[in-house]
Amino acid sequence: MIMASWAQAAVFQGLAENTLVRLGEISCERALVDGQELFCQGETCRGLYVLLEGAVLVRRTRSFGGTPSVMAIIQPVQSFGEAALFGDGCYPASAFSLKGSRVRIFPAKRFLAVMDSEPSLCRAMIQAQARWLRAMVGRIDLLCLPTGLERLRCWLMETMVADSFQRLPVTKKILAATLGMTPETLSRALRRLETLGVVDLQGDRIRVHRQRAGTQASSEGLS
Numbered sequence: 001m002i003m004a005s006w007a008q009a010a011v012f013q014g015l016a017e018n019t020l021v022r023l024g025e026i027s028c029e030r031a032l033v034d035g036q037e038l039f040c041q042g043e044t045c046r047g048l049y050v051l052l053e054g055a056v057l058v059r060r061t062r063s064f065g066g067t068p069s070v071m072a073i074i075q076p077v078q079s080f081g082e083a084a085l086f087g088d089g090c091y092p093a094s095a096f097s098l099k100g101s102r103v104r105i106f107p108a109k110r111f112l113a114v115m116d117s118e119p120s121l122c123r124a125m126i127q128a129q130a131r132w133l134r135a136m137v138g139r140i141d142l143l144c145l146p147t148g149l150e151r152l153r154c155w156l157m158e159t160m161v162a163d164s165f166q167r168l169p170v171t172k173k174i175l176a177a178t179l180g181m182t183p184e185t186l187s188r189a190l191r192r193l194e195t196l197g198v199v200d201l202q203g204d205r206i207r208v209h210r211q212r213a214g215t216q217a218s219s220e221g222l223s
Helices: 017-026 108-117 119-143 148-159 172-178 183-195 215-222
Strands: 028-032 037-039 047-053 056-060 069-074 094-097 101-107 199-202 205-208
Touching: 017 101, 017 108, 047 108, 069 119, 069 172, 101 108, 108 119, 119 148, 148 183, 148 205, 172 183, 183 199
Parallel strands: none
Antiparallel strands: 028 101, 037 094, 047 101, 056 069, 056 094, 199 205
């Protein structure tokens, strides 16, 4: 029975054991230090990745300049880099480790060779692209909310485990960029949510009250 943690990634769920064995044989693990670049926007795809530990930031630089846009914050056990396997074969964004991380790398040519003989893996890749598309639609919806306060509240509801103190998975600077805010505005928004009883702040830890983070809080001054 395959017990490797990379096999827990959604893209590999439901694959036959013999397919997982083949994927395990062609792949390897790599450790990343904080801030290390994994791949750069525009470079030729080297493969598909699954994050096993840590966190990875995916961001895209616009052709007309400006601040790079945060596309996603990858958490274990998520796959990323799938889109670059197809089309022009180049990464559409850059990826950096946010902390000491560990990834499983599936080299592009070998992975595509397995796809050629495994229809189930082809279906899995289509499903993976559909998940990314839905995630990007959700991100557009989030960024279209009228205020930074609302964007932060919704992000906390979607990301944090309710009713228990925990640390943010990323720095406040990264979170602010993700939500289209400045770090100063983010800090003010957190204090406002604390005043409304939506969150409790304890040093660098935060507790989200699920019930208070819902529609009741909106009626008390979030909108």
